Amino acid sequence: MIALVTGASSGIGKDMAKILSNMGYDLILVARRKERLEELKSKLNTNVEIICADLSKKEECISLYELVKDKDINILINNAGFGVYGPFHKTDLNTELQLIKTNICAVHILTKLFLKDFRNKNKGYILNVSSMAGIMPGGPLMATYYASKAYVLNLTRGIYQELKHENSNVYIGALCPGPVNTEFNKVSHAHFNVKSLSSMEVARCGIKGMLQRNPVIVPGKNSKLISKIVKFIPNNVLLNATFKLQEKKQI
Template structure:
């Protein structure tokens, strides 16, 4: 029976690279995102069976449709990757965009994780990888506050569930990928520029998949960031908030040139 990997946000960036790698490993794929034509084109280029599944996962009916569809398949890997960010002072950023961000980055991850984890626990098999961010490891992110908060939710939920799964002694994995900057379409959507150079989506996805199969719970795909994440535990919260805030302010369009 064919094994499937389901990847949300498979139309670009990290999700697209994960789909390519998992397909190369022999998995059939279910490619989830809103841009139908892109998904169809990608599906035609993958070496194993690939099913384009156009869906807007901010919508409850699309999440239910995805869970119902995947119930008919032998799903072994589920990657909650779709997500986006926004930047700016909280009092000026768009509430509509933030509500949409919470629906995609938090509600969809929560609902789809619950649906898939229930199945995997019953089958005693399966991998869930939630794409969070290094943002989720910080105490907060001034000037990108909602995005940081959504990713902190993903990290916290994943850590807790990994403990529940461990205690259940089931052969199930759940982990969180926490990248720093990665060169994808993320910046165009968030309307920002990175203050630090990004790694490639390909290397991020390859590291993530390798560590997922090694069952690492928190996956940080770059060495300096792994060191930074360890040192961060020693720094006082007000210092971290000030450093992150000034870093995020520099990302905003036009800021660099004015300073």
């Protein structure tokens, strides 16, 4: 049993790697920071292969797939991602293009390449890490990030339905956490003003939901409730509430 986890050098991805290793999975861990991945490897009891890749680069996504495609991978977790905080007219264009390439393009490329193989074998799990941000109608002050996570969620839901219609054994689902205590804030230059879940809680919920084949997994009671009621609240009310919440994140 082999699982490939992107963004395994920190936060949710790192804890997913620990859980999967404890379940007996050999791992392929991907991120840019090699030393972090080495440190994690030294603490795990199953076989771990480390692949350093910058997933914002299309060629590195494709080389990653080429490197591992002949292994019998059972689980792909597209977790690598980051946020950019600030009003859209002020945020840096290049950082946002990196975000789009990492949060959207890499997930798109890896999902497509692995899904083809998984469909041929009629087995395998793909878990794409979206966010509660993806469930919202938009994200003032984090507009690009929210839009990227909506892409991941909607892409995943679309493919889920395609697989369902062909009675495939292949699973795809989206993990949609609310605030989680990781390096995410530091990277996005914001700070959370609301109660956060631990990355271990979110990782556990994500793996459990994936193995139960849930199409959309929302960790935590509060986020679960919000994900249900947002469908009944007008978009302008949600956008205004999101603005007020995001405004408090300024450092």
